[in-house]
Amino acid sequence: MVGKRVLGILGLLVAIAGFGFAGTAQAQKVIGVPHDWQLNFPPPYTPVMERVESLHDILLVIITLISVFVLVLLVYAMWRFHASRNPVATTTTHHTGLEIAWTVIPILILVLIAVPSFRLLYYSDKATDAALTIKVTGHQWYWSYAYPDQGDFKVESRILSEAERAKLKPNQPRLMAVDEEMVIPANTVVRIIGTAEGGSMHGWTVPGFGIKKTVIPGRLNEGWISVKEEGIYFGQCSQICGMNHTYMPIAVRVVSKADFDKWVADKKKAAGLVPATDVASATPATR
Ligand SMILES: [Cu+2]
Structure with missing residues (x-):
């Protein structure tokens, strides 16, 4: 019994150490990934x-x-x-x-x-004076991010394939890096509305942002983030949602306002929302 418990604790320590190891050797742009021997919360970013x-x-x-x-x-x-x-024991009751x-x-x-x-x-x-709204949808088993007030395009965010995971770049922590990050501008209040599609709930959680939204089919839940520092931040689905729950990480890329506008223009062009020749002059639609 005691032996089993000791083994369990040892296993947990090895798992924690392994997770920490996976987070080392990052380029400086990767922020909010657990590190070796981390105790307590991650540093606050919002x-x-x-x-x-x-x-x-x-x-x-x-x-x-x-x-x-x-x-x-x-x-x-x-x-x-x-x-x-x-x-002589007392009899007081x-x-x-x-x-x-x-x-x-x-x-x-x-x-x-x-x-x-x-x-x-x-x-x-509730976000007061949000400059931007992003609709987060949890799918089985990936995330999608819609930008309804930027021309209503959507990006799908999936964990890197096994082949891609075999040759990770320095800014791609294993099992957390995705093909398409959610992209937001720095120093901007971003309203997050979340829902889920398919048969299960998910949890859109980025620890350093202090956000943990359970997303539920047929409902919209709201929260907000405002991040000062540019970089790539990571989180994980935090609601047991089925087979590939482990494989739907959350990655948020925080960029300058100018880079964000450029990214939006590229996405709109890719979605066929603006004529190809008009991209340079296209500005994000205001609500
Ligand atoms: Cu999940």
Whole structure:
């Protein structure tokens, strides 16, 4: 039993180390990939994730204080009421004052935690003044990204094939690199609306962005991101969705506004949305 558990922990450590190893030797443009011996959250890349991390830091202090308090009580009770020091056990069964205290104080602590928690939930829920909307659709088993206010083209994002994975470029982490990334401009509020097609839900999750949207067939869920630094960021489907759940990574390429406009123009041209000769003068449609 214990041997099995030790083996399990060792296996987990090897898996974590292996995952970290896969993330090494990146070009500097790849951001937000787990690294060796990583503990805690990835660095925050969006305003939402900055707030998630500060809420986490406050909660960590609160739960540490509570745990230490309970531990001290426990150790004190073990010492003070040991049979050698306390041969005749007390018959006390109730203490009204104590019971009120251990009911009311935890309620107050939970209310105290709920206030910033709900504030953050609503902050991350709806984009205010989004400059761009992207519709994320989870398929079995890949992602597609539609740009409804940029001429309504769509890109499909699939994990690299096994042959491509055999010769990865430096900016392509194994099992995370895709053929077509979602592309967004830096320093821009991007509204993400997510849904799913086919028989299952998926989870559009990029840890460094603080976004984790469960996408559900027949529903639209909303969130938003705004990323300062240009680069390629990675995430993974976080809702068990079936056979190839492991093989539908999320890659987001954050580029300058000019590069984004150029990318949009190329995509529109490829989709036949603008005459080939008119690409240079084409500007993204405004909503
Ligand atoms: Cu999945």
